[in-house]
Amino acid sequence: MVTALVTGSSRGLGLGFIRQLLLRPQYKRIIAAARIIDEAGELCRLRDESEGRIGVVRLSEVSDVESCQRCAEEVKAAAPEGINVLINNAGFANQPKPMTPLDLTTVEGAVDFHRTWSVNAYGPLLFSTTLLDNGLLVGSPAASDAGPSTNSTSQPPIICNISSGQASLTLANELWTGGSARDELYFHPIYACSKVALSGVTMHMARILRDRVIVGQIHPGWIKTTMGRTYANLTVDESSGKVLDVISTWKSLKQSGQYLNEEGQRLPW
Ligand SMILES: NC(=O)c1ccc[n+]([C@@H]2O[C@H](COP(=O)([O-])OP(=O)(O)OC[C@H]3O[C@@H](n4cnc5c(N)ncnc54)[C@H](OP(=O)(O)O)[C@@H]3O)[C@@H](O)[C@H]2O)c1
Numbered sequence: 001m002v003t004a005l006v007t008g009s010s011r012g013l014g015l016g017f018i019r020q021l022l023l024r025p026q027y028k029r030i031i032a033a034a035r036i037i038d039e040a041g042e043l044c045r046l047r048d049e050s051e052g053r054i055g056v057v058r059l060s061e062v063s064d065v066e067s068c069q070r071c072a073e074e075v076k077a078a079a080p081e082g083i084n085v086l087i088n089n090a091g092f093a094n095q096p097k098p099m100t101p102l103d104l105t106t107v108e109g110a111v112d113f114h115r116t117w118s119v120n121a122y123g124p125l126l127f128s129t130t131l132l133d134n135g136l137l138v139g140s141p142a143a144s145d146a147g148p149s150t151n152s153t154s155q156p157p158i159i160c161n162i163s164s165g166q167a168s169l170t171l172a173n174e175l176w177t178g179g180s181a182r183d184e185l186y187f188h189p190i191y192a193c194s195k196v197a198l199s200g201v202t203m204h205m206a207r208i209l210r211d212r213v214i215v216g217q218i219h220p221g222w223i224k225t226t227m228g229r230t231y232a233n234l235t236v237d238e239s240s241g242k243v244l245d246v247i248s249t250w251k252s253l254k255q256s257g258q259y260l261n262e263e264g265q266r267l268p269w
Contacts, residue, residue: 008090016236062123082138088124121197167195206257
């Protein structure tokens, strides 16, 4: 039995994860964390039709200690067995005008960075550590090829941070030193810096937890969501399905510390 938790599951990619997890029978329990629980919305409709597989918990602010702790209490009640796969998906990109982010080199941009960083980097760190401190991140029993009577070994818990291609300083450097103007249009420096900070969280958590948790990050592609906008090339179901396929290959602690795209290819840090 595998239990997964997804943050930011009210809409966009997070809601896509919930739909795709439902299609995968190995996920016996799916915990959907959302800021606002809209009883008339699609998430609650999925919960009501899921025959008990989906539990919805409130995570009112991923960058707030008390909100995360309150959410952990709800997780304890909804999934007493603990969480095996945590997908830190909740994210934020302030784009007051389409394709026109704020200028990073102004005080307004710096303030925006603080808010964006607190959701995209501090948030996943805070939520992951809250689950760890509450003993809620646990290994799952691995299916045994030799049949049910054989002792099955435990598979380590997984923390998957949803990253971005914009998290790559290597790619950013290539862009600024020779990239095309068209690519620059799609680059959002404030958001990019926040995801670079998340890369640091992923890399260092992976190293520190290397004996007990698989920690990695995945760029989910460019997706048709409020953040990705309609001209993106992937639907939420395509992207979330691909990301879950990549996560399903994470079986061993040796695979910790990876930065991959939605096809499972390595990206440069
Ligand atoms: N879309 C893309 O092309 C793309 C590309 C690369 C990476 N990503 C990453 O993929 C993830 C999902 O993005 P998306 O496109 O689905 O974005 P989205 O449509 O804007 O949805 C964002 C989700 O995060 C939640 N959220 C935002 N701020 C929060 C906060 N402070 N506390 C708790 N929850 C919060 C939102 O909740 P509410 O509904 O309550 O606002 C919503 O559920 C993000 O981490 C994003 O950076 C997206």
